[in-house]
Amino acid sequence: xxxxxxxxxxxxxxxxxxxxxxxxxxxxxxxxxxxxxxxxxxxxxxxxxxxxxxxxxxxxxxxxxxxxxxxxxxxxxxxxxxxxxxxxxxxxxxxxxxxxxxxxxxxxxxxxxxxxxxxxxxxxxxxxxxxxxxxxxxxxxxxxxxxxxxxxxxxxxxxxxxxxxxxxxxxxxxxxxxxxxxxxxxxxxxxxxxxxxxxxxxxxxxxxxxxxxxxxxxxxxxxxxxxxxxxxxxxxxxxxxxxxxxxxxxxxxxxxxxxxxxxxxxxxxxxxxxxxxxxxxxxxxxxxxxxxxxxxxxxxxxxxxxxxxxxxxxxxxxxxxxxxxxxxxxxxxxxxxxxxxxxxxxxxxxxxxxxx
Numbered sequence: 001x002x003x004x005x006x007x008x009x010x011x012x013x014x015x016x017x018x019x020x021x022x023x024x025x026x027x028x029x030x031x032x033x034x035x036x037x038x039x040x041x042x043x044x045x046x047x048x049x050x051x052x053x054x055x056x057x058x059x060x061x062x063x064x065x066x067x068x069x070x071x072x073x074x075x076x077x078x079x080x081x082x083x084x085x086x087x088x089x090x091x092x093x094x095x096x097x098x099x100x101x102x103x104x105x106x107x108x109x110x111x112x113x114x115x116x117x118x119x120x121x122x123x124x125x126x127x128x129x130x131x132x133x134x135x136x137x138x139x140x141x142x143x144x145x146x147x148x149x150x151x152x153x154x155x156x157x158x159x160x161x162x163x164x165x166x167x168x169x170x171x172x173x174x175x176x177x178x179x180x181x182x183x184x185x186x187x188x189x190x191x192x193x194x195x196x197x198x199x200x201x202x203x204x205x206x207x208x209x210x211x212x213x214x215x216x217x218x219x220x221x222x223x224x225x226x227x228x229x230x231x232x233x234x235x236x237x238x239x240x241x242x243x244x245x246x247x248x249x250x251x252x253x254x255x256x257x258x259x260x261x262x263x264x265x266x267x268x269x270x271x272x273x274x275x276x277x278x279x280x281x282x283x284x285x286x287x288x289x290x291x292x293x294x295x296x297x298x299x300x301x302x303x304x305x306x307x308x309x310x311x312x313x314x315x316x317x318x319x320x321x322x323x324x325x326x327x328x329x330x331x332x333x334x335x336x337x338x339x340x341x342x343x344x345x346x347x348x349x350x351x352x353x354x355x356x
Contacts, residue, residue: 043338050337057328061206063213063319065199070312111187117177120216134158140205221313239299250288
Protein backbone atom coordinates (compact mmCIF):
# COMPACT_ATOMS: atom_id res chain seq x y z
CA UNK A 1 0.00 0.00 0.00
CA UNK A 2 2.82 2.39 0.85
CA UNK A 3 4.55 1.48 -2.41
CA UNK A 4 1.42 2.44 -4.39
CA UNK A 5 1.26 5.83 -2.65
CA UNK A 6 4.91 6.43 -3.45
CA UNK A 7 4.37 5.63 -7.12
CA UNK A 8 1.37 7.93 -7.29
CA UNK A 9 3.39 10.78 -5.80
CA UNK A 10 6.17 10.25 -8.37
CA UNK A 11 3.68 10.34 -11.25
CA UNK A 12 2.08 13.49 -9.95
CA UNK A 13 2.99 16.61 -11.94
CA UNK A 14 3.02 19.97 -10.29
CA UNK A 15 0.29 22.23 -11.63
CA UNK A 16 1.54 25.19 -13.68
CA UNK A 17 1.12 28.56 -12.03
CA UNK A 18 2.26 32.02 -13.03
CA UNK A 19 2.71 32.80 -9.39
CA UNK A 20 5.25 30.01 -9.04
CA UNK A 21 7.10 31.14 -12.18
CA UNK A 22 7.30 34.73 -10.96
CA UNK A 23 8.45 33.64 -7.55
CA UNK A 24 11.22 31.58 -9.17
CA UNK A 25 12.30 34.58 -11.22
CA UNK A 26 12.40 36.73 -8.13
CA UNK A 27 14.47 34.09 -6.40
CA UNK A 28 16.90 33.98 -9.32
CA UNK A 29 17.23 37.75 -9.28
CA UNK A 30 17.91 37.78 -5.56
CA UNK A 31 20.51 35.09 -6.08
CA UNK A 32 22.21 37.02 -8.87
CA UNK A 33 22.13 40.22 -6.82
CA UNK A 34 24.60 38.59 -4.45
CA UNK A 35 27.24 38.89 -7.21
CA UNK A 36 26.67 42.58 -7.93
CA UNK A 37 30.37 43.41 -7.67
CA UNK A 38 31.18 40.67 -10.17
CA UNK A 39 28.47 41.99 -12.49
CA UNK A 40 29.94 45.49 -12.32
CA UNK A 41 33.38 44.16 -13.14
CA UNK A 42 32.12 42.04 -16.05
CA UNK A 43 30.05 44.96 -17.39
CA UNK A 44 33.15 47.16 -17.35
CA UNK A 45 35.07 44.47 -19.24
CA UNK A 46 32.22 44.22 -21.77
CA UNK A 47 32.20 48.00 -22.29
CA UNK A 48 35.95 47.97 -22.82
CA UNK A 49 35.69 45.07 -25.26
CA UNK A 50 32.93 46.84 -27.19
CA UNK A 51 34.96 50.02 -27.50
CA UNK A 52 37.96 48.03 -28.78
CA UNK A 53 35.73 46.26 -31.30
CA UNK A 54 34.38 49.63 -32.53
CA UNK A 55 37.94 50.94 -32.90
CA UNK A 56 39.07 47.89 -34.88
CA UNK A 57 35.87 47.61 -36.92
CA UNK A 58 36.67 48.12 -40.65
CA UNK A 59 35.23 51.22 -42.32
CA UNK A 60 33.30 50.72 -45.55
CA UNK A 61 31.51 53.04 -47.95
CA UNK A 62 28.18 52.36 -49.64
CA UNK A 63 27.20 53.84 -52.99
CA UNK A 64 23.52 53.73 -53.91
CA UNK A 65 22.35 53.94 -57.51
CA UNK A 66 18.70 53.86 -58.53
CA UNK A 67 17.66 53.43 -62.15
CA UNK A 68 14.70 52.57 -64.33
CA UNK A 69 14.35 50.58 -67.54
CA UNK A 70 11.72 51.84 -69.93
CA UNK A 71 10.78 49.74 -72.93
CA UNK A 72 9.51 52.16 -75.58
CA UNK A 73 7.43 49.46 -77.25
CA UNK A 74 3.76 50.04 -76.64
CA UNK A 75 0.43 49.07 -78.10
CA UNK A 76 0.06 48.85 -81.84
CA UNK A 77 3.02 46.49 -82.23
CA UNK A 78 0.94 43.97 -84.14
CA UNK A 79 -0.12 46.67 -86.63
CA UNK A 80 3.47 47.64 -87.28
CA UNK A 81 4.48 43.98 -87.58
CA UNK A 82 1.75 43.43 -90.17
CA UNK A 83 2.80 46.50 -92.13
CA UNK A 84 6.44 45.37 -92.08
CA UNK A 85 5.42 41.88 -93.20
CA UNK A 86 3.74 43.30 -96.31
CA UNK A 87 6.99 44.82 -97.50
CA UNK A 88 9.15 41.79 -96.71
CA UNK A 89 10.36 42.57 -93.16
CA UNK A 90 10.10 39.96 -90.43
CA UNK A 91 10.15 41.58 -87.01
CA UNK A 92 8.49 38.51 -85.43
CA UNK A 93 8.29 38.47 -81.67
CA UNK A 94 10.23 41.71 -81.45
CA UNK A 95 6.93 43.52 -81.11
CA UNK A 96 5.51 41.12 -78.55
CA UNK A 97 5.75 43.40 -75.51
CA UNK A 98 8.24 43.09 -72.69
CA UNK A 99 8.64 39.31 -72.69
CA UNK A 100 12.10 37.92 -73.30
CA UNK A 101 15.33 36.87 -71.67
CA UNK A 102 16.02 40.34 -70.27
CA UNK A 103 12.47 41.21 -69.30
CA UNK A 104 11.40 42.22 -65.82
CA UNK A 105 13.40 41.11 -62.81
CA UNK A 106 16.01 39.31 -64.94
CA UNK A 107 17.87 42.62 -64.91
CA UNK A 108 18.72 41.90 -61.27
CA UNK A 109 20.50 38.69 -62.28
CA UNK A 110 22.25 40.51 -65.13
CA UNK A 111 23.89 43.01 -62.78
CA UNK A 112 25.09 40.19 -60.52
CA UNK A 113 26.41 38.04 -63.36
CA UNK A 114 30.08 37.08 -63.53
CA UNK A 115 30.53 38.68 -66.94
CA UNK A 116 29.30 42.10 -65.80
CA UNK A 117 31.46 42.07 -62.67
CA UNK A 118 34.57 40.89 -64.55
CA UNK A 119 34.24 43.44 -67.33
CA UNK A 120 33.80 46.17 -64.70
CA UNK A 121 36.81 45.08 -62.64
CA UNK A 122 39.25 45.37 -65.55
CA UNK A 123 38.30 48.98 -66.34
CA UNK A 124 40.91 51.64 -65.44
CA UNK A 125 40.79 53.18 -61.97
CA UNK A 126 42.04 56.51 -63.37
CA UNK A 127 42.00 57.78 -66.94
CA UNK A 128 45.79 57.92 -67.34
CA UNK A 129 46.77 55.23 -64.86
CA UNK A 130 47.56 51.57 -65.41
CA UNK A 131 45.72 50.36 -62.31
CA UNK A 132 42.37 48.72 -62.79
CA UNK A 133 39.48 48.46 -60.37
CA UNK A 134 40.59 44.88 -59.73
CA UNK A 135 44.01 46.11 -58.55
CA UNK A 136 42.48 48.65 -56.17
CA UNK A 137 39.94 46.14 -54.86
CA UNK A 138 42.69 43.60 -54.13
CA UNK A 139 44.82 46.27 -52.41
CA UNK A 140 42.00 47.71 -50.30
CA UNK A 141 41.04 44.23 -49.09
CA UNK A 142 44.72 43.26 -48.53
CA UNK A 143 44.42 40.35 -50.94
CA UNK A 144 47.58 40.99 -52.94
CA UNK A 145 49.82 40.28 -49.96
CA UNK A 146 48.09 36.98 -49.24
CA UNK A 147 48.18 36.01 -52.93
CA UNK A 148 51.89 36.77 -53.31
CA UNK A 149 52.76 33.30 -52.03
CA UNK A 150 51.23 31.84 -55.19
CA UNK A 151 53.49 33.99 -57.39
CA UNK A 152 56.92 33.44 -55.77
CA UNK A 153 56.44 36.40 -53.45
CA UNK A 154 55.62 38.89 -56.22
CA UNK A 155 52.49 41.01 -56.16
CA UNK A 156 49.95 40.11 -58.82
CA UNK A 157 48.47 42.81 -61.07
CA UNK A 158 45.37 42.76 -63.25
CA UNK A 159 45.85 44.69 -66.54
CA UNK A 160 42.97 45.81 -68.72
CA UNK A 161 43.76 43.31 -71.50
CA UNK A 162 42.48 39.93 -70.33
CA UNK A 163 44.19 38.20 -73.26
CA UNK A 164 47.53 38.43 -71.43
CA UNK A 165 46.19 36.85 -68.22
CA UNK A 166 47.71 33.58 -67.10
CA UNK A 167 45.88 30.82 -65.26
CA UNK A 168 46.66 32.31 -61.84
CA UNK A 169 45.34 35.77 -62.75
CA UNK A 170 42.14 34.30 -64.18
CA UNK A 171 41.65 32.24 -61.03
CA UNK A 172 42.19 35.19 -58.69
CA UNK A 173 39.95 37.42 -60.78
CA UNK A 174 37.20 34.82 -60.47
CA UNK A 175 37.79 34.77 -56.70
CA UNK A 176 37.22 38.54 -56.58
CA UNK A 177 34.05 38.16 -58.63
CA UNK A 178 32.67 35.65 -56.11
CA UNK A 179 33.61 37.91 -53.17
CA UNK A 180 31.91 40.93 -54.73
CA UNK A 181 28.75 39.04 -55.67
CA UNK A 182 28.39 37.60 -52.15
CA UNK A 183 29.58 40.47 -49.92
CA UNK A 184 29.85 43.78 -51.77
CA UNK A 185 27.02 43.90 -54.31
CA UNK A 186 23.30 44.14 -53.69
CA UNK A 187 20.65 44.60 -56.40
CA UNK A 188 16.99 44.89 -55.51
CA UNK A 189 13.63 46.23 -56.56
CA UNK A 190 12.40 48.18 -53.50
CA UNK A 191 8.80 48.36 -54.64
CA UNK A 192 7.44 45.51 -56.75
CA UNK A 193 4.69 47.76 -58.11
CA UNK A 194 7.16 50.31 -59.48
CA UNK A 195 9.83 49.97 -62.14
CA UNK A 196 12.69 51.33 -60.02
CA UNK A 197 15.78 49.23 -59.35
CA UNK A 198 18.43 49.90 -56.71
CA UNK A 199 22.10 48.95 -56.79
CA UNK A 200 24.17 49.14 -53.58
CA UNK A 201 27.95 48.63 -53.68
CA UNK A 202 29.81 48.49 -50.35
CA UNK A 203 33.62 48.55 -50.39
CA UNK A 204 36.51 49.73 -48.17
CA UNK A 205 37.63 52.34 -50.74
CA UNK A 206 35.24 55.27 -51.24
CA UNK A 207 36.15 56.13 -54.83
CA UNK A 208 36.26 52.46 -55.81
CA UNK A 209 32.74 51.99 -54.52
CA UNK A 210 31.49 54.93 -56.60
CA UNK A 211 33.34 53.94 -59.79
CA UNK A 212 32.30 50.31 -59.59
CA UNK A 213 28.66 51.27 -59.12
CA UNK A 214 28.59 53.60 -62.14
CA UNK A 215 30.62 51.39 -64.46
CA UNK A 216 28.71 48.20 -63.85
CA UNK A 217 25.58 50.15 -64.77
CA UNK A 218 27.27 51.27 -68.00
CA UNK A 219 28.32 47.70 -68.84
CA UNK A 220 24.87 46.35 -68.11
CA UNK A 221 23.25 49.11 -70.18
CA UNK A 222 25.48 48.36 -73.16
CA UNK A 223 24.82 44.62 -72.95
CA UNK A 224 21.09 45.06 -72.33
CA UNK A 225 20.53 47.41 -75.26
CA UNK A 226 22.73 45.33 -77.58
CA UNK A 227 20.85 42.13 -76.75
CA UNK A 228 17.38 43.66 -76.99
CA UNK A 229 18.07 45.24 -80.40
CA UNK A 230 20.40 42.65 -81.94
CA UNK A 231 17.86 41.12 -84.34
CA UNK A 232 16.45 44.40 -85.60
CA UNK A 233 19.88 46.03 -85.84
CA UNK A 234 21.11 43.12 -87.99
CA UNK A 235 18.11 43.63 -90.28
CA UNK A 236 18.88 47.36 -90.62
CA UNK A 237 22.54 46.66 -91.39
CA UNK A 238 21.54 44.13 -94.05
CA UNK A 239 19.17 46.62 -95.69
CA UNK A 240 21.83 49.34 -95.52
CA UNK A 241 24.38 47.09 -97.24
CA UNK A 242 21.88 46.25 -99.97
CA UNK A 243 20.98 49.91 -100.44
CA UNK A 244 24.66 50.83 -100.80
CA UNK A 245 25.18 48.06 -103.37
CA UNK A 246 22.16 49.12 -105.43
CA UNK A 247 23.27 52.75 -105.22
CA UNK A 248 26.67 51.87 -106.71
CA UNK A 249 25.01 49.93 -109.54
CA UNK A 250 22.60 52.80 -110.16
CA UNK A 251 25.47 55.27 -110.36
CA UNK A 252 27.27 53.11 -112.90
CA UNK A 253 24.11 52.75 -114.97
CA UNK A 254 23.58 56.51 -114.84
CA UNK A 255 27.09 57.14 -116.20
CA UNK A 256 26.57 54.44 -118.83
CA UNK A 257 23.26 55.97 -119.95
CA UNK A 258 24.87 59.40 -120.14
CA UNK A 259 27.69 58.01 -122.28
CA UNK A 260 25.18 56.25 -124.53
CA UNK A 261 23.29 59.51 -125.02
CA UNK A 262 26.49 61.22 -126.13
CA UNK A 263 27.08 58.41 -128.60
CA UNK A 264 23.53 58.89 -129.91
CA UNK A 265 24.11 62.59 -130.51
CA UNK A 266 27.25 61.81 -132.51
CA UNK A 267 25.75 58.80 -134.30
CA UNK A 268 25.54 58.65 -138.07
CA UNK A 269 21.87 58.76 -139.19
CA UNK A 270 22.75 55.99 -141.63
CA UNK A 271 23.11 53.53 -138.69
CA UNK A 272 19.78 53.35 -136.80
CA UNK A 273 20.93 50.31 -134.74
CA UNK A 274 22.34 52.61 -132.04
CA UNK A 275 18.89 53.12 -130.46
CA UNK A 276 18.40 49.62 -128.84
CA UNK A 277 21.54 50.02 -126.67
CA UNK A 278 20.31 53.31 -125.30
CA UNK A 279 16.89 51.88 -124.52
CA UNK A 280 18.47 48.98 -122.60
CA UNK A 281 20.53 51.40 -120.54
CA UNK A 282 17.45 53.46 -119.73
CA UNK A 283 15.43 50.38 -118.85
CA UNK A 284 18.09 49.03 -116.46
CA UNK A 285 18.37 52.46 -114.88
CA UNK A 286 14.62 52.66 -114.27
CA UNK A 287 14.54 49.15 -112.78
CA UNK A 288 17.40 49.98 -110.43
CA UNK A 289 15.69 53.23 -109.44
CA UNK A 290 12.54 51.34 -108.49
CA UNK A 291 14.47 48.73 -106.49
CA UNK A 292 16.55 51.41 -104.77
CA UNK A 293 13.43 53.34 -103.80
CA UNK A 294 11.79 50.28 -102.23
CA UNK A 295 14.93 49.38 -100.31
CA UNK A 296 15.20 52.91 -98.95
CA UNK A 297 11.58 52.72 -97.86
CA UNK A 298 12.19 49.41 -96.08
CA UNK A 299 15.35 50.81 -94.54
CA UNK A 300 13.53 53.77 -93.02
CA UNK A 301 10.84 51.50 -91.62
CA UNK A 302 13.55 49.25 -90.17
CA UNK A 303 15.24 52.23 -88.54
CA UNK A 304 11.93 53.33 -87.06
CA UNK A 305 11.35 49.87 -85.60
CA UNK A 306 14.93 49.83 -84.25
CA UNK A 307 14.33 53.11 -82.44
CA UNK A 308 11.13 51.70 -81.01
CA UNK A 309 12.94 48.52 -79.95
CA UNK A 310 15.75 50.37 -78.15
CA UNK A 311 14.99 50.48 -74.39
CA UNK A 312 15.92 53.35 -72.09
CA UNK A 313 18.27 52.47 -69.22
CA UNK A 314 18.06 55.67 -67.17
CA UNK A 315 19.89 56.42 -63.92
CA UNK A 316 17.71 58.35 -61.48
CA UNK A 317 20.09 58.82 -58.51
CA UNK A 318 23.87 58.67 -58.92
CA UNK A 319 26.25 58.10 -56.00
CA UNK A 320 28.03 61.34 -55.12
CA UNK A 321 31.01 61.88 -52.85
CA UNK A 322 31.13 61.76 -49.88
CA UNK A 323 29.44 58.36 -49.73
CA UNK A 324 27.63 56.83 -46.80
CA UNK A 325 30.24 55.78 -44.22
CA UNK A 326 29.62 52.48 -42.46
CA UNK A 327 31.29 52.19 -39.04
CA UNK A 328 30.32 50.58 -35.76
CA UNK A 329 29.43 53.36 -33.30
CA UNK A 330 31.19 53.37 -29.94
CA UNK A 331 27.96 53.82 -27.99
CA UNK A 332 26.27 50.90 -29.70
CA UNK A 333 29.34 48.68 -29.35
CA UNK A 334 29.73 49.43 -25.61
CA UNK A 335 26.03 48.79 -24.90
CA UNK A 336 26.14 45.50 -26.78
CA UNK A 337 29.39 44.49 -25.09
CA UNK A 338 27.99 45.14 -21.63
CA UNK A 339 24.68 43.40 -22.41
CA UNK A 340 26.16 40.18 -23.76
CA UNK A 341 28.80 39.94 -21.03
CA UNK A 342 26.16 40.31 -18.30
CA UNK A 343 23.79 37.93 -20.07
CA UNK A 344 26.32 35.12 -20.33
CA UNK A 345 27.52 35.68 -16.77
CA UNK A 346 23.94 35.37 -15.49
CA UNK A 347 23.42 32.16 -17.48
CA UNK A 348 26.61 30.71 -16.05
CA UNK A 349 25.73 31.56 -12.44
CA UNK A 350 22.20 30.17 -12.74
CA UNK A 351 23.40 26.99 -14.35
CA UNK A 352 26.02 26.57 -11.64
CA UNK A 353 23.37 27.14 -8.98
CA UNK A 354 21.12 24.43 -10.43
CA UNK A 355 23.91 21.90 -10.46
CA UNK A 356 24.25 22.36 -6.69
